[in-house]
Amino acid sequence: MAWWQILLITLYAGLQILDELQLYSGLNTPVGAGFIVGIIMGDLQTGLLIGASMQLMVLGVGTFGGASKIDATIGTVLATAFSVSIHGMSPQVAISSIAVPVATIMIQLDILARFTNTYFAHRIDHDIDNFNYKGIERNFLLGALPWSLSRAIPVFLALAFGRGLVQAIANALNGSWAWLGNGLALAGATLPAVGFAILLRYLPVKKHVAYLIMGFTITTLFTVLFTNIQTLGTGLAAASKGFTASFNGMPMLAIAMLGFALAILHYKRTIATAAPASATKQTVQKSSSSSNDEGEITDDEL
Template identity: 40%
Template sequence: MSLEIYQIILITLFAFIAINDSLISNTLQQPAIAGMVSGLIMGDLTTGLMVGGTLQLMRLGIAAFGGASIPDYFTGAVLGTVFAVISGRGAQYGIGLAVPVALLMLQLDVLARFCNVFILHRIDKAIERMQLKRIPKFVLSGSLLFGFSRAIPILLMLIIGDHAVVAITNNMPDWLMSGLETAGGVLPVVGIGILMRYLPTKQYIPYLLLGYFFAAYLEVPMMGVTVIGLVAALLVFKKGNEKTNQGKQNVENTENILEGGYGGDE
């Protein structure tokens, strides 16, 4: 499969918009959303969701606190999905390819932030000189630089990588291709492990074992296990609300006793 021109344009525009959206809502930059949109553009939504969803699990608990740069799982999800569809190797190949791409793009994120610091100093000088009309232009230029930091590399990779990926895939040794596919199969387990690390897993071990039993032994489809999990979550939520309401009622009764004495005799 080869990339069409409209696909290259749409993916590049999406990358430009998504990286700027990360400064506001940080929604489009999520790997799951990036994989889904890229999958829709490439005509393979399933692969996009699998690649993006796996990288989303790996991104949990990681944030750019204090301006620190983290692996760019957004770009990894986009390019991983595209190249997985182009090569025809499936989601595991795309996941294995997305991780090194995310680590590589980390350096460009540092460069983009460095350039924006220069623009920020220009804004400070414009404020000191009361050149208020120049400030919106500087802000817009900073947004353009930040967007180009993802859009240009992705555009180049899509233009050059289209034929390169197909040629490399066709001539790649079986042991290397198998290694990438194996790594792609292992990474979802790592993501699940990270997710369980940040959730109160010990508190809900029975539900975890129940879900494993349904999936592994009864071979219930993932949607069925999801529905069972939703029911369990609703029951836990309802039980928690009942305890909260009962606690409030006990507090109110205690306050009434303290105000009027025992039985109102004091």
């Protein structure tokens, strides 16, 4: 791993948490991290595979208030970097052996960053009492340092000094501990399903079960249909050299657009149904208010 790759990945790790706190560009997500680190490491496919897997794993995981959660983004950063640079480490093994443990450990560093940030918060309170507006701005900006350093420092140390350890682990998982490596690969492949299960646990599935069945059926039909067409095209190309046409699989974007269209139809139908009900409710309230006003005794009448 080149020094400039370590530097760029470290800078990204420090900046992505600020994006999560204020900008919300989407590059701070696991799939965004896989995209960025994949480009830096020169293997975009591996980066997107790891990032998408981690993104699916945390679909149903959320925080409320000031709670901390597993940092799947930093887990994706290190898993992608090591999976590309370490010989013999598959993306699935990198997910289960690096991404998930790192994401869990980062909870403690996130708490440390929040705890350290209170120092600047108290300084801002002091500046407010003294009407020190420059101090408020300065300490507000300095408050970003604990957040950035809590991500940048661990990533730098891991990339700069942890490569030998990770290489030794990869060699062991491919050697005498191959049984464990196969288990980790299987676990890494099933993690996206766990994320889906958590998400479905909190979504109103019973209320919208028809859409769930429809989406599953459409996805299955299109996948089977276009997979068979692609297989047929590959067979024809192998049988005849003059056959140059290519058949691509059904892109998931098309399936997502169908889901988006159904969501729009459902939203419009919900709005159309809610509008008459709201108007009726307002009419009843006005009528009730008028009846109460008619029987009310004012001060003048007393």
